[in-house]
Amino acid sequence: MNKTLMTGLLIGLIIGVVIGIVALYATTKPSTTATPTTQATATTYKPPEKVKAAFIYVGPIGDLGWSHAHEVGRQAVQALYSDWLETTYKEQVSKEGAASVIDDLVKAGYNVIFSTSFDHMDPTFEKAQQYPNVMFFHCSGYKRAPNMGTYFADLYQVYYLNGLMAGALTKTGKIGYVAAFTIPEVVRHINAYAIGAQEMGRLLGKNITVYVIEIGAWFDPDKAKEAARTLVEKYDVDAIAFTEDSSSIVEFAQSLYTQTGKQVYVFSHYSPMYSYGPDVVVSGQLVRWEVIYADILAKVKSGVYRPDNLQNVDYWYLLNTGAVELGCHIYDNGTVMMVNPKFQPVLKSIKVKDPQTGAEVSAYDYVMNRYQQMKEAPLLQSLQGTSLTHQYESLKSVSTNLKAIPKVPVAPSFDPFEGPLKGYCLLGGKDAYSRFCSGKPVNSEVVVKDGERLTHDDLWNMDWFVEWVKYMGRT
Amino acid sequence: MPKIAVVRRDLPPTLSAVVRLGAALAGIGIAILSISVILGVDAWTVTERVVGTFLRPDMIRYLIVFLPVGLGLAVAYHARLWNLGAEGQIVMGAVAAAYVALFTPLGEIRVVGPLAALLAASLAGALWALLPGILRAYLNVNEAITTLMMNYVAYSLCNYLVYGPWRGRRVYGYPETDLIPDASKLQWVHGYSFSPWSLVIAIAFVPVIYLFLYKTRIGTALRGYGSSPAAVELSGISGTRLIILAFFVSGALAGLVGGNEILMYHRKLVPGEKIGAGMGFVSIMVAWLADLNPALMPLSAYYVSALHYLRMVMQVGELTEPVARFFIGLVFMLLLVSIFVSKYKVVIRK
Numbered sequence: 167m168n169k170t171l172m173t174g175l176l177i178g179l180i181i182g183v184v185i186g187i188v189a190l191y192a193t194t195k196p197s198t199t200a201t202p203t204t205q206a207t208a209t210t211y212k213p214p215e216k217v218k219a220a221f222i223y224v225g226p227i228g229d230l231g232w233s234h235a236h237e238v239g240r241q242a243v244q245a246l247y248s249d250w251l252e253t254t255y256k257e258q259v260s261k262e263g264a265a266s267v268i269d270d271l272v273k274a275g276y277n278v279i280f281s282t283s284f285d286h287m288d289p290t291f292e293k294a295q296q297y298p299n300v301m302f303f304h305c306s307g308y309k310r311a312p313n314m315g316t317y318f319a320d321l322y323q324v325y326y327l328n329g330l331m332a333g334a335l336t337k338t339g340k341i342g343y344v345a346a347f348t349i350p351e352v353v354r355h356i357n358a359y360a361i362g363a364q365e366m367g368r369l370l371g372k373n374i375t376v377y378v379i380e381i382g383a384w385f386d387p388d389k390a391k392e393a394a395r396t397l398v399e400k401y402d403v404d405a406i407a408f409t410e411d412s413s414s415i416v417e418f419a420q421s422l423y424t425q426t427g428k429q430v431y432v433f434s435h436y437s438p439m440y441s442y443g444p445d446v447v448v449s450g451q452l453v454r455w456e457v458i459y460a461d462i463l464a465k466v467k468s469g470v471y472r473p474d475n476l477q478n479v480d481y482w483y484l485l486n487t488g489a490v491e492l493g494c495h496i497y498d499n500g501t502v503m504m505v506n507p508k509f510q511p512v513l514k515s516i517k518v519k520d521p522q523t524g525a526e527v528s529a530y531d532y533v534m535n536r537y538q539q540m541k542e543a544p545l546l547q548s549l550q551g552t553s554l555t556h557q558y559e560s561l562k563s564v565s566t567n568l569k570a571i572p573k574v575p576v577a578p579s580f581d582p583f584e585g586p587l588k589g590y591c592l593l594g595g596k597d598a599y600s601r602f603c604s605g606k607p608v609n610s611e612v613v614v615k616d617g618e619r620l621t622h623d624d625l626w627n628m629d630w631f632v633e634w635v636k637y638m639g640r641t
Numbered sequence: 642m643p644k645i646a647v648v649r650r651d652l653p654p655t656l657s658a659v660v661r662l663g664a665a666l667a668g669i670g671i672a673i674l675s676i677s678v679i680l681g682v683d684a685w686t687v688t689e690r691v692v693g694t695f696l697r698p699d700m701i702r703y704l705i706v707f708l709p710v711g712l713g714l715a716v717a718y719h720a721r722l723w724n725l726g727a728e729g730q731i732v733m734g735a736v737a738a739a740y741v742a743l744f745t746p747l748g749e750i751r752v753v754g755p756l757a758a759l760l761a762a763s764l765a766g767a768l769w770a771l772l773p774g775i776l777r778a779y780l781n782v783n784e785a786i787t788t789l790m791m792n793y794v795a796y797s798l799c800n801y802l803v804y805g806p807w808r809g810r811r812v813y814g815y816p817e818t819d820l821i822p823d824a825s826k827l828q829w830v831h832g833y834s835f836s837p838w839s840l841v842i843a844i845a846f847v848p849v850i851y852l853f854l855y856k857t858r859i860g861t862a863l864r865g866y867g868s869s870p871a872a873v874e875l876s877g878i879s880g881t882r883l884i885i886l887a888f889f890v891s892g893a894l895a896g897l898v899g900g901n902e903i904l905m906y907h908r909k910l911v912p913g914e915k916i917g918a919g920m921g922f923v924s925i926m927v928a929w930l931a932d933l934n935p936a937l938m939p940l941s942a943y944y945v946s947a948l949h950y951l952r953m954v955m956q957v958g959e960l961t962e963p964v965a966r967f968f969i970g971l972v973f974m975l976l977l978v979s980i981f982v983s984k985y986k987v988v989i990r991k
Contacts, residue, residue, distance in 0.1 A: 226962065256953060257962045261911060262902070262918045263953050265834035266702050270954040273697075273832075284815055285915070288908060289834075296831060308813065349814035382804075596810065629814070 213469035217247075220276040221255040222267060224283035225385060230437040231411035232384070233257060236282050236305075239455030243463055246456075250467060264289035272297050278466055280305065280459070290314065299473050303462060306351075310553070315471070315479030317458050319489035320351070322358040322625070323540045324451040325407065326582040327492050327533055328433040329362020331448050332405035334516050334529035335431050335509070336363070339372045342397035344390055344408035344415060345380045348592065348637070350599075352409050354628045357589070359407050360635050361582045366529065369518040377401045378631075380640040387414035389641055394418050398430055401638070405431040405448075416443040431509075433494070440495035440503060449505045450494035457489040461551075480553040482622065486543040486578065487550065504537075505530070539580035546577060556622035583625065585614035589632040600627040644990045657983045658937065661930070664979025665944055665972075672971040682959045687968075690960070694951045702835040703946035704939075705905070706731075706898050706920050708843045711927035711938050712850045713894030717887045718933050719854060721867035724888060726773065726788030727895040728921025729795030730766040732913040734899025736799050737765030739910035742821035742903065743807075754825045759842075759900045766896015767889045769795065774888030778881040784888075792921070796913035803910055818910040827905040836905045844939070846894065851935040853890075863887060895921065923949065930976065948972060 221240050223233035237255065244253045254276070259267050264286045271279055272293075278301045281290045287307035294302045294314040302314040310316055332341045341363050345352045360376040367374035379393040390410040395418065397403040408415050419430040420443035432443060434450030458481050465471040471479065483489035495503035505513065513530035520527050520535075527535070549555040561576040589612040591603035598604040601624065602612040612630045614620065631637065652660065669691060677684035694700065710727050717724040741758040742748040748758070773787035800816065809819035827836035854860040862878045863886070874880050902916055903909070910916075923945060931941035948969050955965040 254957065256956050259953060260918060261915045262906065262920075265829075265906070266699055266950060267953050269699055269832060269834055288820070292829075292908075296829065347814065347816070353814075597808070599810075599813070627813075 211469060211472050211474075213467060213472075214277055215250070217251050217278060217463060217467050218276045219243075219251065219253045219278040219280065219463060220271040220274075221253065222259050222264065222271075222279065222281040222283075222286060223255060223257045224259060224285055225257065225411065227255075227257050230413055230439065232436060233282070235436055235453050236280075236455050239459045242456035243459045246460060247463060247467070251463060259286070261285040261289070265293055268293045268297075272300055277301060278303070278463070282306070301466060301471060301473050301476060303476075303479075310477055310480065312475065312477050313473040315462075315476035315481075317462070317479075317481035317483075319453050319455065319458060319481075319483045319487075320354075320625075321451045321453070321490050322354045323485045323582065324490055324492050325355045326358040326362040327537055328407055328449055328451065329359040329364075330366045330529070330533045330536065331362075331505070331509075331513065332359070332407065332431060332433070333363035333366030333372065333374055334370065334513055334518075334533075335448065336367075336372065336374070336405045338402045338404050339367065340375050340377060340401055340403045341405040342394070342401065342403035342407075343376060343378045344393045344397070344406065344410060345378055346384045346409045346411075347382065348378075348380050350626060350628045353592065353631065354625055355407075355409065356635060357628065357632050358582050360632050361587070363405075364632075364634055366518070366532070369521070369532075370516070374634055376635045377403055378635060378637050380637075381410065382640055383410075385411040387412040390414045391418045393641055396638075398422070398428075404429065405433075407433040408435055410435065413437075413439045413442040416447055419443055419446040422446075438493070438495045438503075440506060444506070445508065447494045447506055448509050449492060452491040452493045452496070452502065454489050454491065457487055458483060478553045479551065480556070482550050482556060482559070484546075484550070485537075485540045486546050492537060505533075536580060540578045543575065543578040545574065549576070560619045560621045562619070577619070581619055583614075583620040585618040586616045587614040587632060588612065589614075589630045589635075591630045592637070593629045598629050600624060600629045603629050646988045646990070647985050648988050649984065650986050652983050654932075654934075657932065660983045661932070661976075661979055662940075664976055664982075668972045668975035668979070671975055672968050675971060676960075676964065676968055680959065680964060682964070686957070687960065690955055690957065691951060694954060695947045699833060699954075700943070700946040700950040701840055702833065702906075703920075703949045704942050705835055705839045705843045705901065707924050707927045707946050707949075708938060708942040709846050709894045709898050710921065710924035711931065711942055712846050712935055713891035714924055714928040715931070715933040715935060715938065716850065716854065716863065717891040718928055719864045719867055720883060720887045722774075722777070722884060722887050723785040724770060724773075724788050724891050725785055725925065726770060726791045726921075727891070727924050728917040728919070729788075729792035730769050730892045730895035731899035731902070731917050731921050732792075732795040732799050733769040734762035734766040734896030735903045735907075735910060735913075735916045736795075736802065736899075737896070738762040738900030738903045739807075739818060739821065742825035743818060743910075748822045748825045751824045754822070755827060755904050758825060758904055759897055762900020762903075763893040763897040766899060767893035769896070770888040770892020771885065774885050774892075777888075778884040792917075796917070799910065799913035799916070803912055807910060809909070816912055820908050821903065825904055826908055827901070829905075834906070839901050839905050842897075842901075847935055847939055850938075854935060859883070859886065895924075920949075926973070929980075 225233040227234050227237045240253055240255060256267050280303045282305045284306045287304055287309055290302050290304050291309040294311045298313055304316050306318055307316055343356050356378055364374045377397055381389040381393050391414045394406055394415045416432050416434060416439045419432045422428050422430055423445045431448045432446045434447050436453060440447045491502055493502040493504045514528045516529040517526050518529055518532055549558050563573045563575045565573055591608055591610045593603055594606055594608035673684055673687045676682055676687055714727060738758040741761045747754045773784050776782040776787055777784040803816040807818045809817060811819055827839055830837055862873050863883055866873045866883050870880050927941050927945050931937040952965045952969050956962050
C-alpha cells in the first residue's frame with residue numbers, strides 16, 4: 167500500500183477516535199447528572215406495568231447442575247406470572263464478560279437482573295451504581311446496594327440428613343467428600359454432613375472419619391472422578407457426598423458397582439441424579455430457586471421492592487421454606503424421591519435407640535424425624551428475607567405473658583450446628599473470619615458449648631472443620 | 642487424468658484487503674442465511690442483532706484488549722518469530738499491575754498510580770516474553786513451544802498468588818485478592834464497560850507501531866529478518882538483538898493489556914484463566930486477519946471484538962448460546978477460506 171494512502175488512513179483513524187470520544191462524553195454527560203432524580207421518583211414510585219427480568223448464568227444450562235437449577239426457576243416463574251412477566255437469560259457468561267452483558271440487558275429494557283455466580287458479584291455491584299433505576303439481585307455474594315439485593319438457598323441441613331444415612335450405611339466407618347473449594351459455604355456443608363454421619367455412627371457404635379479432597383473447580387468431571395477414586399481406593403471410603411456440578415462421581419460409583427460389585431453409596435448433588443446411578447445413589451440435595459424468584463418478582467410487581475430499598479434484602483432460605491429439599495429424583499408428576507427405594511428396606515432394617523425418647527426406631531424413621539424437625543419452623547421464613555433479621559434465626563423460642571401459650575418457637579427444634587461440638591481452625595490470624603478462629607493460629611481448637619446454637623454469622627463465616635474431618639489436600 | 646495443483650499467488654495489497662473485507666461481510670451474510678435455513682430462525686431477527694452489535698460501542702471493551710495485543714504480535718510475526726504466549730504475557734501484566742495497585746503506596750495516588758501500574762504491567766509482560774526470546778536468540782530453542790508453555794506457567798503463578806499469599810480478606814475464601822484502591826481504578830464511560838483513556842492508549846499504538854515497522858531502520862530490518870536473516874546480519878544489524886527486541890515489544894503490549902484488565906475491569910487479581918480468558922489466543926487471529934499490517938489492525942480488532950461480544954449477547958429466544966458459537970465459528974471458517982483464496986489459486990491441468 168502506498169505512503170499517502172497509509173498516512174491518510176492513520177489521520178482518519180485518529181480523527182475518528184477524537185470524534186468518537188467527544189461524542190461519547192456528550193451523550194453520557196446528561197445521564198450522569200440525571201441520577202439525583204431517582205430521589206424524587208422514590209416518593210412517587212410506580213411499580214412496573216410489565217416486569218422484564220433477565221437471568222445471567224455462569225455455565226451452560228445443560229441437563230444438570232447450578233445453572234440448570236436456576237433455569238428451572240426461571241421457567242417456573244415465567245409460566246406462573248406470564249400475565250405480566252417477561253424473562254430472558256444469557257448462559258456461559260464468564261467473569262470478564264459479565265459487565266458487558268449487563269449493559270446489553272439494560273439497553274434492551276430489562277428492569278430486574280439476576281446474576282447467579284460469585285464471579286458476577288463485582289461487575290453486578292459496579293453496574294448497579296451505574297444504573298440506579300434497574301433492580302439487581304445477586305445470588306451467593308454479600309455486596310448489596312439500594313438497588314441490589316442478595317439471595318441464597320442453603321443446603322447444610324440436607325447434607326446433615328445425607329450424613330445420617332451415610333453413617334447408617336457405611337461398613338468401613340470411612341466416608342468421603344469431594345469439595346469444589348473450601349469456601350465457608352462448602353465447609354459448612356462438609357461439617358453438617360460429618361455431624362450427621364457421626365451422630366448416626368455413634369448410635370450404631372461406629373467410629374466415623376470424613377476424608378475431604380478439594381478439586382479447585384465447580385465443574386470438572388475428570389478431577390471429581392479421580393478424587394472419588396482416590397477416596398475409595400486409598401482411604402477405604404464407601405460413602406461419598408460432593409460439591410461438583412456434574413454427575414461424574416455418581417457415574418463412577420455406578421460403574422464400580424456394575425463392573426466389580428463394590429458398593430459405594432453416593433448422594434446426588436443439586437440436580438436429580440438418581441437415573442445416572444440407580445444402584446448407588448441413596449439420596450441427595452435438591453434446590454428450588456423458583457421459591458425465591460417467585461417471591462422477589464411478586465414483590466417487584468407490587469412495588470414492595472423498589473430500586474431504592476434493596477439494601478437489606480438478603481434471602482437465606484433453608485429446608486423450612488422448601489427452597490431446598492432432600493432427594494435424588496423428581497418423578498414426572500413433580501413429586502420427589504427422597505430416598506432411593508433400593509435402600510429404603512436397608513435403612514428400615516437398621517435399628518437405633520433415639521436418645522431423646524429412648525424408643526427404638528429404624529434409621530429411616532430417625533432421618534425422617536430429623537427432617538420433620540427442621541422442616542417445621544413457622545416463624546422462621548419471615549426472618550430469612552432480610553439482613554436485619556438474620557440475627558434472630560437461631561433463637562429457639564420467644565416468650566409471651568400468656569398462660570395458654572407461654573412460648574412461641576422460632577428456629578427449628580433441631581439444628582445440626584448445636585453444641586457440644588469440637589473442631590479445629592482452617593485459617594488463622596487475620597485470614598480467619600469467624601469469631602472462633604480470627605486472631606488465633608491455624609489448627610487452634612474450636613469449642614461450641616453444650617446447647618449453644620450457631621448463629622447466621624457463624625454459619626456464613628465458617629472457617630473450621632469438626633474434629634473427625636480430615637482434609638487430604640487440593641488436587 | 643487432470644492434475645490439480647495449488648499455486649501461490651500474490652494479489653496486490655489493496656485488492657487483497659478488498660477481498661478480505663468482502664469475505665468478512667459476506668461471511669456474516671452467509672452465516673445469517675445458514676442459521677435461518679438450518680434452524681428456522683427468522684433471518685431478520687439475526688441480522689438485527691448482528692448489525693446492532695457491530696454498530697454499538699459496547700465492543701470497545703474487547704477492542705481495547707485485541708488491538709494492542711494484535712499489534713504487538715504483528716511485530717514478532719513480521720520477523721517470523723512465533724510468539725504464541727500473549728495469553729501468559731497478559732496474565733503477568735495483570736499480576737504486576739495488581740501488585741503496584743494493592744501493595745505499593747503508588748496505588749493510592751490518582752493518575753500516577755494507574756500509570757505506574759500500567760508501566761509495571763508492560764515491563765512484566767516484556768520480561769515474561771523475553772525468557773523464550775533469549776532461549777531462541779542464543780540457544781535456538783523453538784519459541785512456539787516455549788511461549789505456549791509459558792502461558793500455563795503464568796496461569797499457575799497467578800493462581801498460586803490468589804490461592805495463597807495474596808488472597809483477600811473480604812472474599813470469603815474465594816481465590817482472588819481484595820479490590821484495588823479507588824485511585825487506581827480506570828472509570829467506565831456511563832452505560833459501557835470501558836475507560837476512554839484505555840481506548841486512547843490502545844489507538845495511540847497504531848501509528849507508533851506502524852512508524853516503527855515501516856519508518857525506522859530497526860523496523861525495516863525486523864521485517865526483513867523473517868525472509869532473509871542472513872541479509873539482515875550482513876547489513877550490520879545483530880539478529881540476536883532483533884529477536885530480543887521483537888519479543889520485548891510484543892510482550893510489553895500484551896502485558897499492558899493485562900494491567901489494563903485489572904485497572905479497568907476486574908479491579909482485583911483473579912485466577913489466570915479468568916484474566917486471559919483465551920483472549921491472548923484470539924489476538925493471534927486478529928494479527929493475521931490484518932495481514933500483520935498495523936494500519937489495518939483497528940479494522941480487524943473491531944471485527945473480532947464485535948463477534949466476541951456478539952457471542953454473549955446474541956442469545957435471544959431460539960438463538961441459544963450454542964447457536965451463537967456455531968454462527969461465529971462459521972464466520973471465521975469462511976474468513977479462512979477467503980484468506981486461502983487471496984493467497985493461492987487452484988489450477989487444473991488436463
